[in-house]
Amino acid sequence: MRALNYLELEGPLQRSGWGTAAAQQRAALADTDIDVVTSPWRDDLLSTARSIAAGDGAFRDFDLAHCNAPGPGSLAVARHAHRSGIPLVLHAHMTAEDFGESFRFSSEIAPLLKRYLRWFYSQADLVLCPSQYTKDLLEAYPVDAxxxxxxxGVDLDSLAGHEKLRGEYRERYDLDGMVVFALGNVFERKGLTDFCRLAESTSYDFAWFGPYDTGPQASSVVKRWTQNPPQNVTFTGWVDDKRGAFGAGDVYLFPTKNENQGIAVLEAMACGKAVVISDIPVFEEFFTRGEDCLKCSSRAEFREALDRLSDDPALRERLGKNARETAAEHSLKRVGTELSRIYRDVTV
Incomplete structure (x- = not known):
């Protein structure tokens, strides 16, 4: 089988969770007998023009289309799939709920986005999503598919050797003691204000590894905190090697308001880090309070959890050990097995 695994705007989205998810799908499928192509288009403008002139169209040949973003390129693929009788899989990495509090005006746009996503996802022969929580949201829209x-999943190989980068990254960002950290794009939806307020109330070094917007699309909250952070908070911007973040940090803090799964949480767990996360429904599916993480519902609870982990290194070690076992359940081998089975089922 030849499958299209497509992420439009792949360059800009490379630094996003969507980019990570698509890259992991392809890595997982590399160990299966599925032949993967990543672009729906002919190789270059000339060959595409020749193909169109010959009546063959602009699209490559593939037996199944799997799109990871809800944009115009994916719409074109969807139309081609419908015309050609090709099974269409759409991956729901985005919901209206997790779009809010991300960019300037994103919360105002979210209700309109919900209507669009309901229509977009309903075109699929099958919609994939990373959690039962997300599935319940989509069914309530309702998505008609x-x-x-x-x-x-989590790419364990991409994290190998993170320990060796500890000294380099702690020195680079002037971090000391028990370092509380986050990884990923800096959004208010991911708990930015709580992250900074918690830093203000403690003496620990806090570091958020990941890019943040500074242009007109940036939210006022992101601009305020990144331009005037608390004295013990470092916003690193984009880091070329995410292993450095996991090497430098000790406690992964994620006071997020809404997630569809949380790839960075799985990565922190795979690195054996103690994880402190929001007590929200999606995390109930994957993580167990007191065994592989600590869950909190307020700043006071987050502060208490950080202090407990500072005072009790044995607790940090136990949570980290159990977290590794949890992350192992989300291996790319599992993703490849399930995804290849899904591809075959939808083409029957």
Whole structure:
């Protein structure tokens, strides 16, 4: 089988969770007998023009289309798939709920986005999403297509050797002691204000590894905190090697308001870090309070959890050990097995 695994705007989205998820899908499928192409278009403008002139169209040949973003390129693929009788899989990495509090005006746009996503996802022969929580949201929109869950997974190989980068990254960003950290795009939806307020109330070094917007699309909250952070908070911007973040940090803090799964949480767990996360429904599916993480519902609880972990290194070690076992359940081997089975089922 030849499958299209497509992420439009792949360059800009490379630094996003969508980019990570698509890259992990392809890495997982590399160990299966699925032949993967990543672009729907002919190789270059000339060959595409020749193909169109010959009546063959602008699209490559593939037996199944799997799109990871809800944009115009994916719409074109969807139309081609419908015309050609090619099975169409759409991956729901985005919901209206997790779009809010991301960019300037994103919360105002979210209700309109919900209507668009309902229409877009309903075109699929099958919708994939990373959690039962997300599936329930989509069914309530309602999306008029079958929906199945599949973990985003975690690429263990991409994290190998993170320990060796500890000294380099702690020195680079002037970090000391028990370092509380986050990884990923800096959004208010991911708990930015709580992250900074918690830093203000403690003496620990806090570091957020990841890019943040500074242009007109940036939210006022992101601009305020990144331009005038608390004295013990470092916003690193984009880091070329995410292993450095996991090497430098000790406690992964994620006071997020809404997630569809949380790839960075799985990565922190795979690195054996103690994880402190929001007590929200999606995390109930994957993580167990007191065994592989600590869950909190308020700043006071987050502060208490950080202090406990500072005072009790044995607790940090136990949570980290159990977290590694949890992350191992989301291996790319599992993703490849499930995704290849899904591809075959939808083409029957």
């Amino acid at each position: 079958p929906i199945e869950t599949i973990t985003n």
